[in-house]
Structure formats: C-alpha cells, structure tokens
Amino acid sequence: MVAVHGGGRALASSPLTNNNPWSGSRELFRVTDRTRPSPEAPSLRTDRLILRQPRPGDELSLTAIRNLPRVLAALNKTELTVDAMRASLEEVPAKAESAVEYSAVIEIAATGAVIGMVRLESVHPTGTASLTVWIGHDQRERGCGMEACREMVRWGFEELQLETLFADVIGTNGAARSLVRRLGFEQVSTEQRGAQQVTTFHLRRQAWAATMSLGR
Numbered sequence: 001m002v003a004v005h006g007g008g009r010a011l012a013s014s015p016l017t018n019n020n021p022w023s024g025s026r027e028l029f030r031v032t033d034r035t036r037p038s039p040e041a042p043s044l045r046t047d048r049l050i051l052r053q054p055r056p057g058d059e060l061s062l063t064a065i066r067n068l069p070r071v072l073a074a075l076n077k078t079e080l081t082v083d084a085m086r087a088s089l090e091e092v093p094a095k096a097e098s099a100v101e102y103s104a105v106i107e108i109a110a111t112g113a114v115i116g117m118v119r120l121e122s123v124h125p126t127g128t129a130s131l132t133v134w135i136g137h138d139q140r141e142r143g144c145g146m147e148a149c150r151e152m153v154r155w156g157f158e159e160l161q162l163e164t165l166f167a168d169v170i171g172t173n174g175a176a177r178s179l180v181r182r183l184g185f186e187q188v189s190t191e192q193r194g195a196q197q198v199t200t201f202h203l204r205r206q207a208w209a210a211t212m213s214l215g216r
C-alpha cells in the first residue's frame with residue numbers, strides 16, 4: 001500500500017534523540033511542525049505475535065519475504081538486496097523519531113520466527129497515515145496479517161492519535177481487500193496510476209472506536 005494523504009489533527013515538536021540500536025545510523029529525518037511528542041516506536045504483543053523494532057540479522061528473512069513475487073506486486077516495488085534491506089531497517093528508528101513512519105517486524109511469539117512487517121507510513125502532521133503489511137508464504141491465511149494489522153491500527157489511533165488511516169490496494173489482491181475490509185476500512189476511490197489500478201480504502205478514528213466498543 002502506498003499513499004500520501006492529508007487531513008486530520010496537528011502533531012508537534014519535541015526534541016529529537018537518537019536511540020537507534022543499529023551502529024552507524026544515518027542522519028535523523030526532521031519534522032518541525034508536530035504539536036505533541038512522538039511516542040515510542042511500536043513494541044507490541046498480541047495473542048500469537050510480537051510486533052517489535054528491527055534487529056541486526058532480521059534483514060535476511062525480511063529480504064526473502066519482501067522479494068516474494070506476490071509482495072512485490074502488492075507493493076508495486078522491485079526486489080531489494082540484503083544490503084538495501086539492512087539499510088532500510090537501519091532507518092526505521094530515525095523515521096519513528098521524526099514521526100514520519102512507524103514500522104514493526106512481525107514475529108511469531110512461540111518460535112521467534114520473523115514472518116513479515118507492518119507499517120504506518122506517510123504519517124502526516126495533520127493526523128493521517130497509510131497502512132502497509134506483508135507476510136511470508138508459509139504463515140499466510142492463518143490470521144497473522146489480521147492480528148498484526150489490528151494491533152498496529154489500534155496503536156496508530158491510540159498512541160499516535162491519528163484521525164484517519166488509509167490503505168491502497170493495487171490491482172485485484174483479494175487478500176489485501178479482505179484484510180482491510182475486515183479491519184473496518186471502507187472503499188473511497190479507485191484510480192488508474194500508470195499501469196496500476198489502485199483502490200483506496202480509509203478508516204476513520206470514530207468508525208474504528210465504534211467497532212472497538214462493539215467488541216469486534
């Protein structure tokens with residue numbers, strides 16, 4: 001899912017600190033118009049999963065998953081080398097520090113196996129962000145995508161105080177459509193972007209809160 005959207009409430013400035021666990025971290029990204037401190041990067045637990053910050057060594061399993069043809073098609077991206085994945089994981093803490101993107105590695109709690117990533121990206125100071133997720137083949141259709149996204153969506157609304165989450169689904173991608181609909185997202189538009197048909201879904205805080213109060 002790839003999206004840049006506007007609207008919502010203002011977030012704001014806080015001193016930037018570098019708690020990057022990776023050695024040789026890069027220049028921090030800077031956002032100057034936040035109105036509240038950015039929260040800690042997500043480190044979350046669900047029944048079966050741990051959503052945690054990347055660690056050195058994750059790049060091997062994550063590159064293999066991220067380069068699966070189905071994931072590349074869903075993200076409309078090209079393959080990454082292990083080095084490029086490592087570099088991208090190294091940037092995760094700085095992006096969270098500057099409140100532009102929050103990523104979490106998805107791990108099976110019982111085994112420690114890394115099975116994918118979930119991300120809130122294009123986080124906008126006005127309170128919007130875009131949800132992206134990818135899961136490895138051997139763990140698909142077991143409810144892990146839903147479990148990880150449900151928790152990341154909760155975190156986004158509760159901790160980031162987001163107003164609206166977006167999700168872009170490229171092409172037919174029945175799995176992504178089912179996933180976002182089950183999370184309560186509603187379709188807002190379909191447009192042609194180059195060779196791709198992109199369907200945009202959104203979930204507003206109020207609608208999410210209503211589903212929470214119904215215990216869904």
Ligand SMILES: CC(C)(COP(=O)(O)OP(=O)(O)OC[C@H]1O[C@@H](n2cnc3c(N)ncnc32)[C@H](O)[C@@H]1OP(=O)(O)O)[C@@H](O)C(=O)NCCC(=O)NCCS
Binds near residue numbers: 145169173
């Ligand atoms: C989309 C994706 C994350 C779903 O992960 P998952 O762990 O297999 O999903 P879950 O098992 O939690 O299922 C979530 C919903 O999707 C449905 N679903 C899962 N795979 C499906 C498929 N291949 N076809 C149709 N529906 C599917 C499930 O039935 C479920 O809906 P339901 O509760 O109404 O039955 C995974 O297929 C994936 O990584 N795809 C490639 C990347 C991608 O498309 N990311 C999302 C867009 S960026």
